[in-house]
Amino acid sequence: MEFHWESTVFAIAAFLILYWLLNKYAFGPLFGIMEKRRQLVAEQMESAAKNREEAERLLEEQKQALQQVRQEAAEIIGQAKTTGAKQAEEILLQARNEANRLKEEALKDIETEKNKAVSALKAQVSGLSVLIASKIIEKQVDEKTQQELVDHYLKEVGTKS
Amino acid sequence: MHLFPVVEVAGLHIDISAFIAIFVSAVITFVIARLAVRNLSVDNPSKLQNFMEWVVEFVQSTIASTMPLHRVKPYVGLGLTLIMFIFVSNLLGLPFGIVTEAHHAIDWLGITEAILEEHGGHVELAWWKSPTADISVTAGLALVVFILVHFLGLKLNRKHYIKHYFQPYWFFFPLNLIETIAKPVTLALRLYANIFAGEVLIATILMLGVVGIPFLIVWQGFSIFVGAIQAFLFTILTMVYISQAAIHDEHENEH
Structure with missing residues (x-):
């Protein structure tokens, strides 16, 4: 085998051109x-970490909100109980x-009615006694007539009152 | 052994088989790379793209084993081109060969009467081979590496690059010089010898005829392995040389 420097030169030229072509059309894009x-993966990992943080934060918030709501509900129930009891009382x-008042009123009414009746009777x-006295004085009456008279007046009382 | 067709054009000796081999290897390498980056996709890569990305990562980690990680990037393209081109080149001569016989002098192919005489009346011309089975071609690759290494050394790391010729003492300069020259020479010779030996053995096994088929299968398989190893070696040695010349390690300052 002989050494041909022409092959050497051609090899160098071919290699350099190949290097240039590959860099430009193959390796560059690759x-x-x-x-x-690499960037995509890094970005996704970052966003995943961020999402997890966000989720944890939200969960914490939700827990707190729930706690608050429970507390409020308990307060409302307590309040309702106390107001109910107060209202019932x-x-x-x-x-x-009201009952006392009605009773007293009724008693008073009875009293006044009674008084009225008593005074009217009096x-x-x-x-009547004045009338009886004048009749006795006016005329002589026998037993029988007196009896009749009394009866007559008593009857009169019965119908008048 | 086979001869290779050499055409003389305007005083230049063009080895046609080497030229064809280099050209075909380069084209195949480029086509593979182009196919791999066709329809590039971030989240849904094709099989070939996956493979290519694996190669890229392999080369990256290979280079990273020779130099600090943040210096790797500019050499990935070079490493990829080297490993792919050399691997394709190493395999090119394996699957088949094209051989013609010449019984008469063919002057324009470099077959003179004298050469015919020498080979006993007829010669075999091999038109197809691995480009890396030709010392002229591997020398070209080694020369590219040699120039690149020393250019990068002078450009990026001038002070330490020049100083290293005179270390540990100034009279070590001749030794360092020999080392510097030996590097590309061994680079070229190692690659050439491995691939050339493989092809010689294939040619030898072919002479066995039918009996040689199992040997041929085994040896071809092994040649693929050797081709991959040699491509990897050439690449990593290139990176080691670049790292030695161009990248100054702070901790080795004291040596």
Whole structure:
């Protein structure tokens, strides 16, 4: 085998051209894509970490909100219980008062009616006695007539009052 | 052994088989690379793209084993071109050969009467071979590496690059010079010898005829392995040389 420097030169030229072509048309784009993928993966990992943080934060918030709601609900129920009890007491008190008032009024009415009746009877009786006295004085009456008279007046009382 | 067709054009001796081999290897390498980067995709790469990315990562880690990680990037393209081109070149001569016989002097192919006489009346001309089975071609590759290494050494690391010729003492200069020259020479010879030996053995086994078929299968398989190893070696040695010349390691300052 002889050494041909022409082959050497051709090999060098071919290699350099191949290097240039590959870099321009093959490796350049390929490296670009690989770099892009690296960035993509990094980005996705970053966003995943961020999402997890966000989720944790939200969960914490939700927990707190739930706690708050529970507390509020308990407060509302307690309040409702106390107001209910108070209202019941009030109603009871009112009803008792009302009943007392009605009873007193009725008693008073009875009293006044009785007084009225008594005074009316008194007036009647006095009038009758005056009338009886004048009749006795006016004329002589026998036993029988007197009896008749008394009866007559008693009857009169019965119908008048 | 086979002769190779050499055409004399305007005083130049063109070894046609070497030229064809170099050209075909370069084209195949380029076509493979182009096919791999067709329809590039970030999230849905094709099989070939996956393979190519694996090669890229392999070369990257290979280079990273010789120099600091942040210096790797500019040499990845070079390493890829070297490993792919040399691997394709190493395999090119394996699957078949094209041989013609010449019984008469063919002056334009470099077959003179004298050469015919020497080979006993007829010669065999091999038109197809691995380009790397030709010392002229591997010398070209080694020369590219040699020039690149010393250019990078002078450009990026001038002070330490020049100083290293006189270390550990100034009178070591001749030794360092020999080492510097030996590097590309061994680079070229190692690659050439391995591939050429493989092809010689294939040619020898072919002479066995039918009996040689199992040997041929085994040897071809082994030749693929050797081709891959040699491509890898050439690449990593190139990177080692670049690293030695161009990248100054702070910790080795004291040596």
